[in-house]
Amino acid sequence: MIRICAVEDVPKGSAISADVGGTQVALVHGEDGQFYAVYDECSHAAVALSEGEVEGCTLECWLHGSRFDLRTGAPTGLPATEPVPVYPVEVRDGDIYLSVDGDGRPLPSNGVTR
């Protein structure tokens, strides 16, 4: 587990980008109050998802509007058809943590690798 940031660093309904062992991660505070982390690149083209809009527990790609379910990584609409990696988030004592492998890279929970 490594600490990414404090809970206050990610206001509800927003996303930030974090470098975790060389992997860009979009850390999202969903409108449901939960924190989520996904690989910070759309599966359709090389666009940072952290720059998109948070709606409910989805994150929208700003370029063509595909929306990704933050719980599964699956796109809920075209043009993206492939899921993005999802990383489990742990919130402890006001800080946000991700599980990492021996090289410090985040471990996806949905079986999708980049």
Ligand code: FES
């Ligand atoms: S680049 Fe994200 S939907 Fe096209």
